[in-house]
Amino acid sequence: MTDAILSATTTQAAVSGALRKASDTTGVGFDYLYRVAMRESSLNPDARAKTSSAAGLFQFIEQTWLEAVKRYGAAHGLGAYAADVDIGANGKHTVSDPVRRQEILDLRFDPDKAAALAGELARENRSALEGALGRAVDAAELYAAHFLGAGG
Numbered sequence: 001m002t003d004a005i006l007s008a009t010t011t012q013a014a015v016s017g018a019l020r021k022a023s024d025t026t027g028v029g030f031d032y033l034y035r036v037a038m039r040e041s042s043l044n045p046d047a048r049a050k051t052s053s054a055a056g057l058f059q060f061i062e063q064t065w066l067e068a069v070k071r072y073g074a075a076h077g078l079g080a081y082a083a084d085v086d087i088g089a090n091g092k093h094t095v096s097d098p099v100r101r102q103e104i105l106d107l108r109f110d111p112d113k114a115a116a117l118a119g120e121l122a123r124e125n126r127s128a129l130e131g132a133l134g135r136a137v138d139a140a141e142l143y144a145a146h147f148l149g150a151g152g
Contacts, residue, residue: 011044011045012043014045014111015043015111018111018114019033019034021116022115022116023119026119026122027119027123032122032139032142033115033122035143036058036143037058037118039143040059041058045110046109047059055105055109056110057108057109057111057114057115058117058118058146060108060114060118062105063092063093065117066095067093068120068121069081069082069085069107069117070082070093073117076113076116076120078113081103081104084096084097085104122142122145122146125145125146126142126145129141129145
């Protein structure tokens, strides 16, 4: 029982630290990142959806994760992974080596990497929405963009 409590406390500290670091690095509010992670995974970095490929703290689906790694990975120490993600003529993100692809997808379970890329995506979504709407967006609109994409 003590081990389970210690493990839960350690995980909570890791998640909180990851969210704080991502907030500081990307400029996206800690509260926003916390609320999204809570809603998506109950702050469980090992969460997996039963009905889709969504996984990790922010429940990134595979294509969104591969795109985020390609787009923002180098800025967060993931340059080698980003280089392995290709963009097909159809816009789909792929990794030719299946072992490497799984390795990249498994990064979704790392709270630091997931929070950093979620922060980057939120920052980009905020910019796209504000540009399209001509006004500041609120947290609900920003969350909708997390779930549906900025064009959704």
